[in-house]
Amino acid sequence: MGEIGVPPALSDAVESLKDAIKAGRTDIFRKLLETCETCEGGGLEERKQLVNSIATDEGTFLHMATKLGRSDIIRALLASGADPGVLDKNGNTPIQICPTSSILSIFMEDLLQATAKSEIGRVCQLIASGMNVNAHDNQLSRNTPLHWAASFGDADTLNCLIARGADVNSCNSEGATPLHDAVARGDPNVVESLLDHGANPHIQCQKGPHKGKTALEMAKLNPELSKTMEKYLSDPSRMENSHYEFSNGSVSPVLGRKSLKEQGSYESLVSVGADSVITNSIDINHPRTKLLRAQSLSSVGEESVNNQPMQNGINGNIQVASARLPLESTSSLEMTPNMEQVCERLAAVQLTMPPKPLVMNSALHRLWPQPKKITELPGQPWRVPKIVTLAVNYGSIPVHQIVDVWNVHKPWLQELNCDIQLGSIIGPRNYNKGNAIIHCVVDPALVMSENHYSITVEENGVKLISGSLSALHHALITFAQLLRVFRSDEIRVPTSSSSSHSGVVIPPLVITDFPSIPNRGFAMDMTPAGRIPTLERVCQIVDTLASLKINHLHLLFKISASSSSSAFSEENQYSQSTPQTRHPSYIEYHCQLPFSQNELVSLERYCSDRGIILTPGFDLNTITSNDKLAIYNISSTISEALSALPSARYVHIGPNLTSLLAEVSTLNGTSPWSQLLLPDNANLMVCANIFHDNSAALDRLPLSCILVEYGFQADYDFSGGCKMAMNKGRSLALCPGTSAWSSLSGWPEAGVSNVYSGVVSSLESGSNTVLVAHWSNSACLTPLVFTWPPLLVAAGLSWNHTTHWDFVHSSVGSLIDQHIIKIPNCGLGDALIELGRCETWLTRVARDQPSNDPSDLPSCQGSILHQLFTDPDSVVMDHLSSDVFGVVMRHVRKAVKEGVNKQGERNPLKGRIERVSSRLGRALVTTGTNPRSNMGIAVMNPGVANLPPTMRTDLANKVLALREVYSSVWLQGHRPKGLHPSLLIFSSLLARLLPEQMMHGV
Template identity: 20%
Template sequence: MLFPNGTPNNTPNHKIISNNEGNICSLLLKSIDDERIDILRSILTQIASKSDFHEQVDQICYNGGTVLHHAVARNSVDSVRTLLSAGVNPCIQNDNNNTAYRVAFSEEVKNAFVQELLQAVAQSNLGRVCQMISAGLNVDSIDAVDTGNTALHWAASYGNEDVVRILCQSGANVNALNTKNETALHDAVRRGNDAIVKCLLSYGADPNIKNRSGENCYELATKMGGAMLPSLSLNTLNRTIRRTTSMDSDIDRSSLISTDTTMMFVEKPSSSSVGRIENWTDLLWPQPKYIDLDERKLTYPYPKDGRLKIYFDKASSAEPRRLMQIIQMSAPILSSVHLELDYRGYAVRDQPALNGRITCGIFENGYCSGAYTLTINEDSIELYGEDHTGVRHGFSTLVQILRIFKECSEIVNWNTETSLETLHETLPESTIKITGTVNSEQPRKIGAIPCLTIRDSPDSSFRAVYQDFSGCKILNTETLLQLARRIAYCKASHLFVNFEVRTTDRYQLPYTTRDLFQITQVCDELFVKFVPSLDVQSSYTESDLLCRTIDSFLDDFPLTKAVHFGSNLAIMIISNRTILNSVQRRIPRIYVSVDINKNNASLINVLPPFVTICIEGKYPFEAENLLSSRLNVVLRFSTSDPGFLCAAPESVAKKALLATRLGSKFPILGAMVCDLSTGCEVMPPSLYYMSELASLGVCWNKSVDIKRFCFLLPRIAAEHFLLDGNMEALFKQMSTIGRVEHEITRFSYGLKTAESAGEMQEYSSSSSSNRKKPISVFVEMILNPDNMVLERLTPVIFKKARIELKRSLKALDQAKKRLPYNYELALVLAEIQIITELMVLACKLGQSLCTYGINPSLSPNDQKASFSSSDRVLQETTLVGYQMVNIGVSNLPSAVRTDLANRLLEIRSRFQHTWLSRNIANTLPNALKMFDNLFRALLPPNMQDYGRILL
């Protein structure tokens, strides 16, 4: 596709230049080569007034980088000084991710950069100061060896308070000494600037340090007339403040200084056992409570003919036909490993051994519903459940075992080199444990299953997945049924599907009556209770209209025995017992999602026993102090953090851990993991598989070590949701993009990288904090780029995030090479690729905003005025962050905006196909609004009409 100017959408930024620009670039390089500083200065003077000045001088003009890179490489000190004095951007990186300062090898050239920094400090040019620091200059650089004055000394002597603050926030040593043994505070006191003195004291300046004349700041202030003594007297308070603010100095420094050794967006090192499969049983999910492997290491031969012979125990109370229906639900999964079901009738005692024989039955032994016992002997398999649900769960575990060992046997015979490193790390270990022939010359027993006994039962009777269709995302029937089969395979008990209706419009659900009947029937066969959910947009609706809406909704689900009401509808229903009782006469079990507080606690605590309330699970769990222990309570967790596109691995683990620990403090029936509708609904359902698996796993077995298993979730999700353990790389990249999103947002909010799991969530959920809840940098950038505020972020941080995301794209490309011919796997891979590319685009946009932009809310005159002390308050409230940070897309060069818009169009086109594969077709226009709004913001004003034609 071509834009009107004829520039193809795949043309890199540095190639989108005219012939004139190319000539200027060549002239600049030529003048540097010839050491013609007069010509260089003349060219820069002529083009300085042009609007595209920075596009011409800051572009990548040769293999080594920009014109400034070339001057540094030539060791031309005069050229470097001339370029810097003309305003050339020193933050631009070459293909090796190095700024011009980073490639400087002589002290003379480095000193030229330092002099530019000191000059900017003396002139209170905040934007230039931040640029120089971001380029890699040491914030404590000195002017000369014989004087030893740092940039902070210069700021205290000549600059304003804003420059002093920026240097301190950037990690400058406030107590650095010059050759006179004086600190910057000495200079500020001698200058008599009260604001700078207070600023230095607030960042920990020590007034007791004595210079070579033996004077500390108190004595110097007295000597200068005593005007500074009141400010110095606040030293005790300021030193207390310093202990608080200095904790953030490392964060601010890491966001400003471009250090190559900074470790960002990289997983923390862990012990060798974390993230590795210690035994093949680690792949079973949910983890069975009791597994007894045969000590003699006996094995059961894998069915040679690919047929499982199903027999029914005569003594069992179960009807064979019903058992056949239950077992048959696993046939599609068994077909993935080329196994078929063969029903043989009742088992006969003393029957000779038969390869692939399985005996099933139901015996009520006093365990809870869903309990089962699975025994694998040398010649047969026995499966006995407490009830029909137990048989269903037990057979799911057996299918998992059969699939694990079938795949392992294929890997043993697989002589081709795999491109997924996880196969080298985990599956061969599993195979070794299975065959027991490590370092043995005997042939391995391919596909042999170890003899074992599993006794298992659920800890929680409520293990739910919640799908919210109140926004533009509405899964089609095929995708919803596929989700039901997947969560049933992992022993879920409930599937909630939420609909939101407008009481002002005619009542209508997005599915037909036939679709709803099919969904209900399939869930019933899977032993998953389908619970329809209803909510309205308004928190107040007239009683008559409310009753009619509820009746119409229940009429669409004649077979359901449970219903759920969202937060708006729930308050109106529990406040009106007449409506509540009328619903109960039709539906025996009612679920309501409420946020309990002191105002409604008395109303909620008297709810009848047929009502179950769904409370948000968070720490601290303040609801336990308000709820009565007589209530039926379940916890609800979101699949991702509010305000974020993806869930970080740490937050997934923390929510699963909370589900177990909160249950020990208050009687909880179980947990519900919710895929909620948000303002940015481009995330595919595959992105939340690991969150759903984690919640189901801890609800079934509360004793599972989720801190360890959270690192195994990518493999477990690939094994049981995609039915292909080789596709672990897909879910690993999901974790990567979630981690990158959370880390870059932590930097934006000034938070240190979390040492413990879920620090960001604690920050956002803390009720005592007056700070705003964190919102993902990517979400803000995609939804509202023109008002984007990028605090503490630099081009370096966005660059490193983009590099990490590109590594993910490379890993996805490698996984694609090993991808079998499977539509579902290809769709999941395409979904993850699109989201990763969208985040790469957001990083590129953020990098451009930081590199090129200025604050559009300030006019050129206002920018100079904002540096003065009188306008300091306006700057601190209106302009958050630094002058060099762009808070508006309109400030980007046209070439950059065009390049970003072209890339967004390509992502948008591919997104349409994946969206229509998962969702109802009429939801596509609303889903594309996010892309369209960003596209319009990126397009230059003179291309808006053309943009409307493209969309």
């Protein structure tokens, strides 16, 4: 890029300034700027012109310093009059390309300084450049620029912020609004301006020096302010024009959103020139200044960016003050978009609600799914003993069923050093619970619905009330989480009581909870040649699902046609082959179940004991014309397979089988659905996507069927299926996908985006089911652990849609550590996300796709790393380079290294497949690079066979070693049958690398 706008007399300084930025030498950079002002042909205006010129490939010097993360140089540029509104060649401002939250905080600091000094031009300039007018100064105080204007600025600055969307009733961490700060300051003009724009004088502070007071009550101490308030409140016309809305950010964007089309395009960036050399003219003794200086704005994150659609994907941020202090981002890699940016892009609009009491104990923030309501109580904490006595009320629910639920959870509680012993059984009107420490009641009459439960923790014990056995399961999950999160809390037990004490101290509190969406499920594709877990591993998955309050598990089996009856000899294969029932056009079908009848019965019992409904699902591998003549045979196969699950409440029919049955019903005018021979008490679940353009078939579908709308890509729109079901008066379930397929490390961005859309659509359409599907295929290379990020987010939001989104987007990794791995802060959760994020980034680079474009994710062709391992010769290399693969390998190594937990445990694969694929990609790019790229294609794929022999030998050795590790890890938790197709991929790659040796069986 040529230099644009550089003063001729200062052109020689450009390269020196760029070198100083690259080297991070702030001292040299400052000296060069001073020289530009004093040299011949230079001056103050010439220096400012140079600073704001397009002098680098990245744009301005500010673009370059921002991209490289040179924080001190950024401050020097801003102090020298750098304009953050100048656009680079991609139309981005420096703010829009901030690589980390710490860099973004520098611009936030500049905005607050300008606000406090009433530099309106600079304030407008920064907001127009992309700064969010409702961002927070730091995560501890959570003051917005309007709070700062109310404390320091004049009325004009305050009006400027409000005109650009500032929330006049935003609450900081103390629950104080800008009006509280204005009244505390004592400036009638600022107070009156806030009131004119709808500030609510009746909001109470939750804590701090003004705890329990409203701005109106505070104003009574100042006669002049009191007069202003009375004048305002007594004027009906002014009251009518105000809008009293409470805002504390206590709701998730799941409650309400707008599409980017509805929001409108990003406003034109306007450069409002203002010389804003930063000085320290603010009152350094003001509490807010002290707090700012102490925090150094290091905790300000991507929320500081304006909540408008942006070209770098940092859009749609939640910017109202949170009712709790969200955890800081744990993302360690500097590759965009990270999970925070992905999730923030989804949250475009949030609603306002009356402020809830602040939950001050940070340990309570780690409960997941987050309870609907937590109230902290005064008093002494409960010191949990090692042996806890339980008292159970008898009533409409038999006591033995209640005790059975406690016994299921007993091993988990014992792991937390808490042993539950049944003490007494008491009548519903008996007040004497003896010496029991926990008092448990299951009665729907005591709560709002049978799905509700409450937990009250007091100094002398716990009261637990639930509306059903299912709600009791959820209550005990929360109870176990309380024991876990407070086991490592700061409160310590006196050594004198350590012999009888569990080491857990829980503060007094009340939890009231119930699910937002009643049915929350996980569907596993049991493709015969795929990654099928052993029964023991499935039971571990069930335990994980239960701990996340997921109450449905679907196992999706495949039905295949066969011409040989010998294929049905195994115990776990069922077929309809009775000679007297054969039709002249008989086609034999079999359903390959990975488990025997006894194992399925055992698994169903295991799920039922943990409050999870096991649902079988069936689908055809492929559809042929002959299948239309064999509906009865297919139905018989399903019926015989269901003999192992006679009490199934639901039967799930996949897309291929739904399409076949819908086509038959349209052609013949019959109802093949009744021929499926399902149990009378089972509800049929069918693929809704098939009926989008086939309303005739939908009209023949029994009304008792449940439509399942599938969507697996990041930008999938569930609204079509929702509208169809609503118009036809049909029950609907939304089925997003984990997107953890056709890759090596999953697609966390696509999975979380798809899950988010599914939960939102479910709430908007009134659907009572969200079912997260993990699709598979033959030779599945993606380990199941990469389903965890989207599954965890789905579990949390479908249970509690009011969960704070700023907490969700910054805590996915740590929540995985806490609730799935069960080793807090071990780093493996973040490692999973970073590996998948790295793989997504590489795929975007290969397609020359913008970082904020969610289309075709996950890619139907598979990720680039997946393609390199399975079919390297077909990978298009046009936009790839050796440096790109170098970046990927460094990120993979860093993610794996930081994923080592504190006990020294590791993922045995250690990212080896990803690194081998990256090495292979780099070798192909290096060999296929055209040294004369100006005379044709810059890089082409030469094919593995054309790599240098030494390169091929080295890669082959790594693949051979990896195959042994891969086999060992597979057999630790998966059925051996699915291993062979995966190993064929290794063999195919080896045959490409060493064709001669493979011919001789090496």
